[in-house]
Amino acid sequence: xxxxxxxxxxxxxxxxxxxxxxxxxxxxxxxxxxxxxxxxxxxxxxxxxxxxxxxxxxxxxxxxxxxxxxxxxxxxxxxxxxxxxxxxxxxxxxxxxxxxxxxxxxxxxxxxxxxxxxxxxxxxxxxxxxxxxxxxxxxxxxxxxxxxxxxxxxxxxxxxxxxxxxxxxxxxxx
Numbered sequence: 630x631x632x633x634x635x636x637x638x639x640x641x642x643x644x645x646x647x648x649x650x651x652x653x654x655x656x657x658x659x660x661x662x663x664x665x666x667x668x669x670x671x672x673x674x675x676x677x678x679x680x681x682x683x684x685x686x687x688x689x690x691x692x693x694x695x696x697x698x699x700x701x702x703x704x705x706x707x708x709x710x711x712x713x714x715x716x717x718x719x720x721x722x723x724x725x726x727x728x729x730x731x732x733x734x735x736x737x738x739x740x741x742x743x744x745x746x747x748x749x750x751x752x753x754x755x756x757x758x759x760x761x762x763x764x765x766x767x768x769x770x771x772x773x774x775x776x777x778x779x780x781x782x783x784x785x786x787x788x789x790x791x792x793x794x795x796x797x798x799x800x801x802x803x
Contacts, residue, residue: 635668649698
């Protein structure tokens with residue numbers, strides 16, 4: 630059973646700790662999860678319904694009433710599927726679309742000056758993103774290992790792009 634990144638993210642957060650939809654939204658926002666997966670606020674409840682229908686999560690007992698929030702917990706199958714899918718997501722090298730590559734492939738359409746300005750703009754935005762990710766990581770310490778690893782990997786990718794951009798901006802100054 631294959632899960633989408635959004636499904637595995639939500640299931641993983643529920644495996645980590647039983648949660649309701651609003652709690653999921655808060656964790657997703659706090660950890661900056663939207664920076665690396667496509668999961669909107671409105672899609673959280675859609676994903677929860679899909680996971681529940683597939684028997685991977687269930688509403689915890691003891692919560693009733695129209696106004697109470699349904700707290701979901703992972704089923705045994707949900708735990709196993711989440712673990713299997715997490716391993717597959719880590720182990721399998723998958724192509725990830727990067728819009729910057731589309732722009733670079735069309736570089737003949739762009740003047741040197743526009744390219745230089747675009748690189749400088751991207752570098753400024755990247756510096757701000759790095760600072761934001763570092764602050765998010767610091768403000769939530771101590772983090773569980775999965776969150777620490779996500780922050781570490783994300784920062785490594787951002788640093789690699791910063792290095793690439795810094796070389797290009799430097800070269801274009803000469």
